[in-house]
Amino acid sequence: MQIGITLPFLSSRFFNMQSNGLSAVEKKVAASLASVFGLRMMGLFMIMPVFALYGQHLTGFSPFLVGVAIGAYGLTQALLQIPMGILSDKFGRKPVIIGGLIVFSIGSLVAASATSIYMVIVGRALQGMGAIAAAVLALAADLTRDEQRTKVMAVIGMCIGFSFALALLLGPIVAHHLGLSGLFIMTAIFAVIGVLIVQFFVPNPVRHAPKGDTVAAPARLLTMLKNPQLIRLDAGIFILHLTLTAVFVALPFVLVHAGFAKENHWKLYFPTFIGAFFLMVPLIIIGVKKKNTKATFQISLLIMLASLAILALFENQFWLIALGILLFFTAFNYLEASLPSLIAKFCPAGDKGSAMGVYSTSQFLGAFCGGLLGGSMYQWVGANGVFIVALVLVGIWLLLSLGMENPVLLKSYTLSTKIRDKAHAQEIAAQLSALTGVAEAILITEEQAAYLKVTDQFELESAQAILKSSD
Incomplete structure (x- = not known):
């Protein structure tokens, strides 16, 4: 039986393209853990394009609290990501992952049964408490050979990107037919499927990979914060996910005001996200051929600045909004894919676990702050204010990138x-x-x-x- 057929997201043809050199066990590990990661992340992402529009019946609804609800998972993720990774070292990867998925499922059911926006916020915070990313990546490292580990991590990373695209497609469709409660119930079901995959498909590890490569070491975290190259990247992922979350607080309202029915939003989100993947390819080619990652990194920041400027200036013109979204996803896809790679290049040997721990914490804090910023700015000054503030922050990121070194390809x-x-x-x-x-x-x-x-x-x-x- 082909594992790529039986597990979500990964067809056998797609997986075989990515798995040259992997053993049968490593293929199974990559497919199963990528599916677990993808299911969980899709459950988190599906709310983003729909909550502002489909949550208006909730008691206490306001744009500010919409932002809090969308970003609430980020705060608990940021607080628990590193501790959960450390716990997985002590009590085992699988128990921590399964426990995290159960907590995520409980949070989804709390949000599904909510009649007020406050209970949705509680549910989203509980979802974030199932912070399993570090444990999943550590388990992937435990179950793979050193020379094949990068390929397995790449498959997991690609699945996360695909889950985001699929969330943009399914979120509006599910919310339209099943409502917000149905969407949260589906995310709970995703978590239960994830538990079954971990229990019955993921092999049991017989060893731990070295900690420095997988799990953050508390004693090394301060050192990571003193590294000027790493801190630029940590600030960058913070701003990137702050901007993403803030934009998706305001964007659904903007599309409705521009005359685009909420049940049709997926018809814009999904093709622009997929189109952005193709537009991202020239950036990758230029960076590889010129061996100048810094330049293509800065070009992508300029593209994001252009997209936010278009969204801020032309909020009532549908085709210009579509162009802005296409450019936004192009820049986002490139930056989201390149930042982890840059972290690995700049971090000292043996400190990847600690460097990624700080990076992940910054990412989820950015999502939380983006919800707060997007909700408050939309409530007080409207969508233009959200896009302008995001534009200023990305401009600051561009200035920070001027001091970034061009990484050596190691x-x-x-x-x-x-x-x-x-x-x-x-x-x-x-x-x-x-x-x-x-x-x-x-x-x-x-x-x-x-x-x-x-x-x-x-x-x-x-x-x-x-x-x-x-x-």
Whole structure:
């Protein structure tokens, strides 16, 4: 039985294209965990394009509280993302993931039964308390070989992007036919399916991948906040998700005022999001050919500035609004895809877990603040105010990017090894550093792991031979 057929989101043809070199177990891990991640994220995303329009019957409804409800999950996600990852190290990945999905399901049912917007906010906050992202990624690392781990993470990342596109399609359709309650019940069902996938499809890990590559280390978090390149990227993901959430507080109202019926919004969101993927391709090609990621990064910020300016200036002209949305998604898709890669390139070897912990926290805080900002600005000054404030923030991000270094194209490897003591670790590190293509080599005795950052000239077999001979 083809796992890509039996699990959501991933067809066998799509998956086989992404899985060159993966073992049968790694294919199963990638498909199952990507499906779990995608189902959960789609449940979170589906409310974004519809809540402002379909929640107006709720007691206490106001644009400000719409923003709070949309962004509430971000606050609890930000607070619990790192602790949940650490708990998964102590109690196991699967129990934490299953527990998080159950909490998410309970939050969805609370929101589904709500008659006031305040209870929806409580439900959304509970959804966010099921913060399983770090545990899922750590489990993926536990179940994959070091040299194949990046491919599995890429499949998971692609599934998240696809889930967002599908949420823009399904959200308005489900809300139109089943109402807001039906939408939340569907998200609860998604979470239950996720539990079944984790329980019956995801293999049980027999080891933990080294912590530095997967789970944040509290002692290293402050160091990540002192790194000027990483802090620019953390500020960037904060602004990006703040802008996304704020825009989706105001945009549904704008489309209705422009004469576009709410049940038809998916006919605009979905094709513009898919079209944006194709428009994003030239940015990727330019960045690779010119080896100038910084330039294409800044071009995408300029595209986002243009999109927000169009939305602010032409809120009553439907086709210009559509153009603004298309440009917004083009920039968003590129930035959302490139930021995690840049984090991995700039973070010190062995600190990816900590760097991604700070990054994820910044992302979810941005979603929460975007809900607050979008709701309050729309209530007090209207949609124009939302788009203008977002434009100013993206402009600040563009200024911050001027000090960004152009990253060197390095790959990361995490290799398990046997280290007797500190002197032994230094000896192995010196041998690894002398290899062609090794830019950085760090060995950590407590984790029995070697972390390498390398160029294309690096030969993995040479490093493996050194580690084997040192056992």
